[in-house]
Amino acid sequence: MLEARAIAFGYGGGPLLYEGFSLAVAPGERVQLAAPSGAGKTTLARILAGYERPRAGTVLVDGAPLPRRGRCPVQLVGQHPELTVDPRQTMAAVLAEAGAAPEEVERLRALLGIRDRWLTRYPRELSGGELQRFCIARALAASPRYLIADEVSTMLDAVTQAQIWSVLLAEARARDLGLVFVSHSPALAARIATRVVPLA
Numbered sequence: 001m002l003e004a005r006a007i008a009f010g011y012g013g014g015p016l017l018y019e020g021f022s023l024a025v026a027p028g029e030r031v032q033l034a035a036p037s038g039a040g041k042t043t044l045a046r047i048l049a050g051y052e053r054p055r056a057g058t059v060l061v062d063g064a065p066l067p068r069r070g071r072c073p074v075q076l077v078g079q080h081p082e083l084t085v086d087p088r089q090t091m092a093a094v095l096a097e098a099g100a101a102p103e104e105v106e107r108l109r110a111l112l113g114i115r116d117r118w119l120t121r122y123p124r125e126l127s128g129g130e131l132q133r134f135c136i137a138r139a140l141a142a143s144p145r146y147l148i149a150d151e152v153s154t155m156l157d158a159v160t161q162a163q164i165w166s167v168l169l170a171e172a173r174a175r176d177l178g179l180v181f182v183s184h185s186p187a188l189a190a191r192i193a194t195r196v197v198p199l200a
Ligand SMILES: Nc1ncnc2c1ncn2[C@@H]1O[C@H](COP(=O)(O)OP(=O)(O)OP(=O)(O)O)[C@@H](O)[C@H]1O
Pocket: 011, 012, 017, 035, 036, 037, 038, 039, 040, 041, 042, 043, 044
């Protein structure tokens, strides 16, 4: 179980975005975080994956806090893939970061349509959609128990969006992954979600 318990968060000394927010996600559940723009969905996604520390409350996986180093059981894929890759690394190195077996990397590459010729390039030499495929492959290669997907397909055309979500859905089902996602597309959300959680 992924649990956020009594989370309070505000940026700097600013007002709280939320207080006493709790959420529990079981393996296999696909939870849509729903709230108006600016309510703090992206922030909560970062808190759940351990990238932001709440002012109060805790994030637990099976009762234990997220590990401070090593592979995190909660992986985040965000809406700005260019911010999450090292610009000095080739894409082959980015993909290898998760430390997965070569066959698994190969399988994910094939599923996500990652071309051979992209591997020797640097992040700035790929389109946003191409880069996002790498970020999704890297997150899945880290064998997460929970995946947080924050508007992962916002920048993609309809065909690529459908392809990426069908991979995410198939992987989530096959691995009994818990999924927490943010999407501004009602049609997509209705297809993916097993539950909708309002943020405020
Ligand atoms: N690093 C930051 N420092 C200060 N304020 C921030 C920071 N990041 C976000 N905010 C503010 O915190 C609030 C929540 O932002 P967040 O991106 O989590 O909202 P959101 O619900 O994901 O919005 P959207 O649906 O528009 O993407 C917003 O008012 C935003 O301006």
